[in-house]
Each structure stands twice: as structure tokens, then as C-alpha cells.
Amino acid sequence: MxxxxxxxxxxxxxxxxxxxxxxxxxxxxxxxxxxxxxxxxxxxxxxxxxxxxxxxxxxxxxxxxxxxxxxxxxxKYDDVTEKVQTTVQKAKNDVNKQFLRYKGFKFPKINELGDYINTKISEIEAEAARFGDDIIDEISRNxxxxxxxxxxxxxxxxxxxxxxxxxxxxxxxxxxxxxxxxxxxxxxxxxxxxxxxxxxxxxxxxxxxxxxxxxxxxxxxxxxxxxxxxxxxxxxxxxxxxxxxxxxxxxxxxxxxxxxxxxxxxxxxxxxxxxxxxxxxxxxINKENTLSFLELNATSVLDDIVEYKGWEEVLDGNLQLTSYLIHNGDLQDYVSNPLTDVEIFNFNASKLEIDNVELDGTFVSMEGTFTIVVEATISQYGDRDEQVMITINGYINAQFEIDLEKKEDNIKKNTVKLTLGGFDIKNVVYYDQTGDLDESDMDYQGEELELCSGCGEYKGRGEFRGSLCNACED
The missing domain is CATH 3.40.50.1010 (5'-nuclease)
Known part of the structure; x- marks a missing residue:
């Protein structure tokens, strides 16, 4: 707000x-x-x-x-360390299962690669255990x-x-x-x-x-x-x-x-x-608290950070989003022929939702989800290029330090680190031959549309409760 x-x-x-x-x-x-x-x-x-x-x-x-x-x-506090450990263990099991298959194919040096990856997973397990020890005081206070x-x-x-x-x-x-x-x-x-x-x-x-x-x-x-x-x-x-x-x-x-x-x-x-x-x-009343302010205003703070860097740089500075759209296979479900290329040319409406804020001295970590609409030109094998509007969800983590001596503009910009991932396509809308959005791809016509941060689809203004449409709320 x-x-x-x-x-x-x-x-x-x-x-x-x-x-x-x-x-x-x-x-x-x-x-x-x-x-x-x-x-x-x-x-x-x-x-x-x-x-x-x-x-x-x-x-x-x-x-x-x-x-x-x-x-x-x-x-929430009971689950935090358990979820970290469960995630690591699942990754370990998935890797071991795959390497059992690969060993059957007699791939060269597969044992060395498996040993190396398991060593790294063990290091992650140790870090996860240390994480639990580090936050135990904060969990106890809460x-x-x-x-x-x-x-x-x-x-x-x-x-x-x-x-x-x-x-x-x-x-x-x-x-x-x-x-x-x-x-x-x-x-x-x-x-x-x-x-x-x-x-x-x-x-x-x-x-x-x-x-x-x-x-x-x-x-x-x-x-x-x-x-x-x-x-x-x-x-x-x-x-x-x-x-x-x-x-x-x-x-x-x-x-x-x-x-x-x-x-x-x-x-x-x-x-x-x-x-x-x-x-x-x-x-x-002279009772300002910088850390409290950051937590209460986390969504607007993170939004300012992302806008300062620019969604294009944050999402696709290293072509990570473009690579996902081309190679992951999710976008292929929305096209008729094999996908050969994607060129993003515009980053439109975006929404952020904060799930968690951690404060440790002058260090701040914010975690949440985002929904963004991008416009792109997609190329398919044996077919003409087409322009589409793609709604994408994902996860975002921001880490930065603050200057407690300053009441305003207290985020140390050179310490900001943004990590985004977990991309998931929620909707794809095609433009017609005239360059207008093809209304046949939309659920609602003849009224102003809004983006639902849950399902990623455009719905009528009267079909929302907050940022989610009625279907997602139910």
C-alpha cells in the first residue's frame, strides 16, 4: 500500500x-x-x-x-529449518537417482562427476545446518x-x-x-x-x-x-x-x-x-526505527530497488529469461511448431509480493514472488514470426546493507544483490495481424482488464479480490 x-x-x-x-x-x-x-x-x-x-x-x-x-x-518458524533440510535431501535423492541411470549407460567419467556433485551437496547440507544454528535466536525471540x-x-x-x-x-x-x-x-x-x-x-x-x-x-x-x-x-x-x-x-x-x-x-x-x-x-514522537520501517514497507522498498535497476536488467541482463523461454520447453506448449528463437522487446506491468523479511544487524534479506508481463517476438520452424504477450511468475530474493545513521535513502546501493528464478509461464496472448491483442485468447472482452498475480491471466476489474482474481482466492 x-x-x-x-x-x-x-x-x-x-x-x-x-x-x-x-x-x-x-x-x-x-x-x-x-x-x-x-x-x-x-x-x-x-x-x-x-x-x-x-x-x-x-x-x-x-x-x-x-x-x-x-x-x-x-x-512458519517451526518449518523454516525443516524445509531447508528437506529441499537439500530431495535434491540429493534426485541426483543419485539420475546417476544410477547414467552409470547403466556406461558414460565416461560418470563416477567422478557423481562423487564431485555429492561432495558439493554435503557441503550444502552443512551450510543448511549452520543456517539453522544461526537463526535459532531469532526464531526463539519470535x-x-x-x-x-x-x-x-x-x-x-x-x-x-x-x-x-x-x-x-x-x-x-x-x-x-x-x-x-x-x-x-x-x-x-x-x-x-x-x-x-x-x-x-x-x-x-x-x-x-x-x-x-x-x-x-x-x-x-x-x-x-x-x-x-x-x-x-x-x-x-x-x-x-x-x-x-x-x-x-x-x-x-x-x-x-x-x-x-x-x-x-x-x-x-x-x-x-x-x-x-x-x-x-x-x-x-521521535521513535523512528529503520529496520521496522523496512519490514513494514518491504513491498515498496523492493519495488524501488527493482525499478532503480530496471526489470530488463534484473530479469534478462544475462539473457537468463530469454534462455528460459527458448530452452526450458514451457513456451513450446503455446506454439504450434518447434520454437527456434525468442526476442523480448518490452517489459510491462509487474507485481511483487513479499513472503519474508530477515533482519540481521545492518543486513537485510527480502524474499517473495513476482508477476510480470513481457512482450516478445517468437520464431517457429517453418512459420512466420509472431508477437506475443507472456505473463511470467517467479521468485525473487534481495539482499543489501543499510546505513542506520541515515533516516532516508539508507540502502547502500553498492551492496544490493538480486536473485531471480523459478520462472513459470502463466499465460500467453497473441497479437493479431494488425498488431492488436487477439481478444480470442482472453477470458473477458469489452471491459478494462487487470493482471491476476495468481494465475497470470487478464480478468475483468469486477473479478478481483485484492491482487488475486476470484478463482485464485477460492
Missing amino acids: NNLIPFDEFSDLWDEVPVVIPDTNAILDLYRNSSLTTEHVLEIFGLISNQIWIPHQVAEEYQNNYRGVISGAKK KRMLEDDYVKTFMDQLEADGKVGSPFTYSEKIVLITEGDSRYSRKIPPGYEDEKEKDKKDPIKKTQKFGDLFVWKQLLLHAEENGRPIIFITNDNKEDWWVLDKDGNIVSPRKELLDEFSDYSDQNFTMMGLPEFVGHVAKI
């Missing part, structure tokens, strides 16, 4: 002592961060707790979901944070301090459910993007889908009663909260929400993601 409000503008708003209202996702996401970042965010929340207010719906959703989130976070549950301690304290709102009565819920059915059928925000997913989980009553609407209505009532500006913190980036551009980037809150808020209050209403909020407040 990109920054929406300049610091100076936020600072002026903060002088008005606004009420800070976090959504459920902003709270639950704290369990998914490192112990350093979670403790930093909770420290800031603690220092401004007199301004925080929690809608009852948020408190209820938190209570219903936090145990499952903790369980998933713990499993698991201790989850077991002690600093987040729940904070939430319990807010409730004890009277910072949690009252629930709706049964009659009030009935009225809101009726209103919600009317709003969702007309795509009036918020919450309609959750309808299909939540109805699957709640097929009888079909009321879970109104969670966002309940949060919104409780926020409006509090704004009306309190008479102060409101800052709503949400990590939800779907179109039933935000106006999105053609690439899915957030532009502004939905106008319908701003108009509805003005019916209840003449004060300012501001929406932003947790990373932006923490960054601004930390600067105001």
Missing part, C-alpha cells in the same frame, strides 16, 4: 488530536511481523493509546481469529513473542481502559443486514468484495460478509458522538474501500465513504495503511 498523505499534511492533522481506529487486519498482521517490528509498533500504540478507539466489531473479529493467526505464525502474546496484552488493556465500543443490539443488526443486502447489490462500499468468500464460510445465515459494514457503521457513530477527526488504519487494499488505478494501486478512499462520513461529522476523515501511519507517528 503506497503512501497517500505527505508528512507535513499528516503532522497538521495530528495536531488536531484525531481518534485512531485500527481495522482488524491491521491488528492481526502484527503477528506476522518479526518480534522487533511488532514490539516497535506496539510501543508506538502504547504511547498514543489515549487516542486509540476500537469498534466492537473489530474486537470481536480479533477474538475470533487471533488464535488461528498465531498458530500459522508459529508453524516464538516467545507469540507465546507471550504482546498483541493480546495490548488489546486487553484497551478494553480495560474503556477503549472498545459497544456492540450493536440484535434489532440494530437486523436493520444493518437489510441495508447491507441493498448496498452490496449496488456495489456501495464497504464490504461487498467479501460477499462471495464469506458466504461460503457462512452458507446458512450469510451475515459474516457484513463485518466491514458493521465496523464502518460503528466508526460513523463514534465520529458523530466524539466530534473529533478520525484516522482509520486498514491494510485492506480492495476496491470496496479504495479507488484503484489501472494497475491496482490505491489512489484515494472511495468517494461514497467520504460522503457518508460527512453525514455524521464535519471533521476530517483519513484512511491509511499501518506502515504509513507508523512511519508518520514515529517521526512525530
